[in-house]
Amino acid sequence: EAGVAQSPRYKIIEKRQSVAFWCNPISGHATLYWYQQILGQGPKLLIQFQNNGVVDDSQLPKDRFSAERLKGVDSTLKIQPAKLEDSAVYLCASSQGSSWGRNGSSYNEQFFGPGTRLTVL
Amino acid sequence: QKEVEQNSGPLSVPEGAIASLNCTYSDRVSQSFFWYRQYSGKSPELIMSIYSNGDKEDGRFTAQLNKASQYVSLLIRDSQPSDSATYLCAANSRYNFNKFYFGSGTKLNVKP
Numbered sequence: 001e002a003g004v005a006q007s008p009r010y011k012i013i014e015k016r017q018s019v020a021f022w023c024n025p026i027s028g029h030a031t032l033y034w035y036q037q038i039l040g041q042g043p044k045l046l047i048q049f050q051n052n053g054v055v056d057d058s059q060l061p062k063d064r065f066s067a068e069r070l071k072g073v074d075s076t077l078k079i080q081p082a083k084l085e086d087s088a089v090y091l092c093a094s095s096q097g098s099s100w101g102r103n104g105s106s107y108n109e110q111f112f113g114p115g116t117r118l119t120v121l
Numbered sequence: 122q123k124e125v126e127q128n129s130g131p132l133s134v135p136e137g138a139i140a141s142l143n144c145t146y147s148d149r150v151s152q153s154f155f156w157y158r159q160y161s162g163k164s165p166e167l168i169m170s171i172y173s174n175g176d177k178e179d180g181r182f183t184a185q186l187n188k189a190s191q192y193v194s195l196l197i198r199d200s201q202p203s204d205s206a207t208y209l210c211a212a213n214s215r216y217n218f219n220k221f222y223f224g225s226g227t228k229l230n231v232k233p
Contacts, residue, residue, distance in 0.1 A: 033221075041226075043165070045221075048219065048220060055217070055220075056220060057221065083123035089164075091165070109155065112164040112168070115163075115164040
């Protein structure tokens, strides 16, 4: 089974420029996530899609960040204009949604792509 | 209180020892917990999931869940230098099963 795909892997831009990241989730995964991870910290959720609808974008800086998942499969995250503090790794992840274990409990596992390391100069 | 909390470390153990990584959680998370391993410069990799109270073993890894005390642990037996990484604890939100909360990670150093 192919994993989560992301591109590009690295990007260097100057402040005030724009940048876009692409993600293709694991086949059949309805939920797609974009995270920002700053060195030494855990991933911070930026936006969560369920199919092509937004479930949670409460921590997305909407004045400069936008994301879409038009056909419910792959997604793009855009930053315009970029700031120095946007330098981070941008992680895309996907999950299938609730599944049922043998003991009757439900569970949901999330898998990450390789990430895009963004440097803003 | 954050939803999921971890000691940032670093935790240093000698090769062959047992490494014990701990995570506490708040009432805002559900009963599904995950351990991710993240090597420097790489993305998080899911290594263990646990949903029931007690222990779950997978090779050299054992996840322990104690719902009464609200903590989850990861034990790594016979630690190897290749286990040196940051370990992230994660949990589903109680209110949005598709939302995950992450701790800040514990850095593990296994010394040869």
